[in-house]
Amino acid sequence: MTQRIPVIENIMGANERLAAVNRSRLDAAGVFSINLMASPGAGKTSLIEHTIRGLMGKLRLAVVDGDIATSIDADRAAAAGATAVQINTGGECHLDAVMLQGALAQLDLNQVDLLLVENVGNLVCPAAFQLGTHQSILIASIPEGDDKPYKYPGMYRGVDALVINKIDLLPYIDFDMDYFRRGVEALNPGLITFPLSCRSGEGVEAWLEWLLAQTAV
Amino acid sequence: MTQRIPVIENIMGANERLAAVNRSRLDAAGVFSINLMASPGAGKTSLIEHTIRGLMGKLRLAVVDGDIATSIDADRAAAAGATAVQINTGGECHLDAVMLQGALAQLDLNQVDLLLVENVGNLVCPAAFQLGTHQSILIASIPEGDDKPYKYPGMYRGVDALVINKIDLLPYIDFDMDYFRRGVEALNPGLITFPLSCRSGEGVEAWLEWLLAQTAV
Numbered sequence: 001m002t003q004r005i006p007v008i009e010n011i012m013g014a015n016e017r018l019a020a021v022n023r024s025r026l027d028a029a030g031v032f033s034i035n036l037m038a039s040p041g042a043g044k045t046s047l048i049e050h051t052i053r054g055l056m057g058k059l060r061l062a063v064v065d066g067d068i069a070t071s072i073d074a075d076r077a078a079a080a081g082a083t084a085v086q087i088n089t090g091g092e093c094h095l096d097a098v099m100l101q102g103a104l105a106q107l108d109l110n111q112v113d114l115l116l117v118e119n120v121g122n123l124v125c126p127a128a129f130q131l132g133t134h135q136s137i138l139i140a141s142i143p144e145g146d147d148k149p150y151k152y153p154g155m156y157r158g159v160d161a162l163v164i165n166k167i168d169l170l171p172y173i174d175f176d177m178d179y180f181r182r183g184v185e186a187l188n189p190g191l192i193t194f195p196l197s198c199r200s201g202e203g204v205e206a207w208l209e210w211l212l213a214q215t216a217v
Numbered sequence: 218m219t220q221r222i223p224v225i226e227n228i229m230g231a232n233e234r235l236a237a238v239n240r241s242r243l244d245a246a247g248v249f250s251i252n253l254m255a256s257p258g259a260g261k262t263s264l265i266e267h268t269i270r271g272l273m274g275k276l277r278l279a280v281v282d283g284d285i286a287t288s289i290d291a292d293r294a295a296a297a298g299a300t301a302v303q304i305n306t307g308g309e310c311h312l313d314a315v316m317l318q319g320a321l322a323q324l325d326l327n328q329v330d331l332l333l334v335e336n337v338g339n340l341v342c343p344a345a346f347q348l349g350t351h352q353s354i355l356i357a358s359i360p361e362g363d364d365k366p367y368k369y370p371g372m373y374r375g376v377d378a379l380v381i382n383k384i385d386l387l388p389y390i391d392f393d394m395d396y397f398r399r400g401v402e403a404l405n406p407g408l409i410t411f412p413l414s415c416r417s418g419e420g421v422e423a424w425l426e427w428l429l430a431q432t433a434v
Contacts, residue, residue: 039257040340040369041361068341070367091371093310093341121368123257124285124310124339143360143383144258150287151338152257154308166360172389174416199391 015129018097022104022132029109032215033117035095035131037155038139039148040121043165045073046198047139047207048116052080054208059113059215064103066095066120073118082116083107094125097132114215123152135160135214142166146176149183156187161194163207168197232346235314239321239349246326249432250334252312252348254372255356256365257338260382262290263415264356264424265333269297271425276330276432281320283312283337290335299333300324311342314349331432340369352377352431359383363393366400373404378411380424385414 026033038044045065052061063077063084074086085103087095100117107115117133119126138159140148143166149156156162162184170177184191194210196203243250255261262282269278280294280301291303302320304312317334324332334350336343355376357365360383366373373379379401387394401408411427413420 039338039361040365041256041358067368069370070364072364072367091341091345093339120341121256122310122339122341124308124337125342128308141258141360143358143386144256147287147289148257150289151284153286169360169386169389172386 012128015097018101019130019132022097022100023134025104025109026115026132026134029112031109031112031115033115033133033135034211034214035117035119035126035133035136036139037119037123037126037136037159038121039123039141039144042121042139042141042144043163043198044118044121044139045076047163047165048073048077048082048118049080050198050201050204051116051208051211052077052082054204055114055212056081058212060111062107062112062115064100064107064115064117066099066118068092068120077116077118083112089120093120093122094129095119095131096129100131100133114211123148123155127155127158137161137163139163139165140180142169142173142175146180147183149180149187153187156184159188159191161192161210162188164193164195165198167195167202168200229345232314235318236347236349239314239317240351242321242326243332243349243351246329248326248329248332250332250350250352251428252334252336252343252350252353253356254336254340254343254353254376255338256340256358256361259338259356259358259361260380260415261335261338261356262293264380264382265290265294265299265335266297267415267418267421268333268425268428269294269299271421272331272429273298275429277328278331278333279324279329280333280335281317281324282335283316285309285337294333294335300329306337310337310339311346312336312348313346317348317350331428340365340372344372344375354378354380356380356382357397359386359390359392363397364400366397366404370404373401376405376408378409378427379405381410381412382415384412384419385417
């Protein structure tokens, strides 16, 4: 299990090179970009809807949505007011740099300040593939349970911020926030977190302020 | 994207052959086996705990737990009273037939009537890898949202029964059960479903009765 297969190494190397090309294109156009990752149903699209509505008039937003099938997510992003491109991966369990390259070609990047890339709903595979985005954000959700950092360490280790969604469900679920946070802290010390509820709107403002500050850097 | 890579075809062929070997071993020992798949946190381990406790004295149960890391799930299954084997996949996003083969070697199959295999939490990858188990069961959960059949068709298409967990949260979540069921029906007509709550215990009895009937076949 520890021996690397050369074919895989080559694929990963090619992906990282292409991710660097994507980054250069984004930088040249002055676009700040984030890669949003989460389990299926953790609330990626709902957070994107809040972000579009909350930053409208302050930043020009574009969204790239990755899914196995359908354009449900891009339709929602477009309805919320952003330019949206849907990537259907077929069977693939994650986005990769070549998919993002194809999506970037469909956007006028000079008209974009902030690009939100919604990865395929998956706590494993997306963590292994760089896209060229500036920051990686993980959305955890309360109903997923408090043991997820322990069981999916690769994902929690590699992200720049953590959104903890669906806090409105805390009264109805056995979720030990201290246990959860200890797991996060062990993997990613000092990680900034945003507990919020996309349903009630609680906590969303702090996320928007942070995102706005990141974009201004 | 439609051209198949020979290397991948060979890997899949080898996996299917080994899955057939696993099936023969299980059949020879009179073990009925199911492959439990779901998103992270949908309630696989909780359903397994209910199943162990509910069928104790009626069937001899064993559990094989697949996770990226930790033995949290196998520990829970063992605490509930079953023989449990933990597989840590390292980074792999799914179980495969060779992993199950390794786990079977650690069990005395002649002392087992029902084997529950808990796959890695993932709505994409596990669907593509046969293990050799007799039936595949998907656990959906209410907080994941009602659009999941549409967005993860491969998973919903390939299963023999569907558990809909966390129905106790229905009053607190916008979940259109008709929309969800229409998506399921389009992909997998006539699929048997078990709406239940592992938290309250509601609906668990119907699942146990069905499972008991399957094992008796």
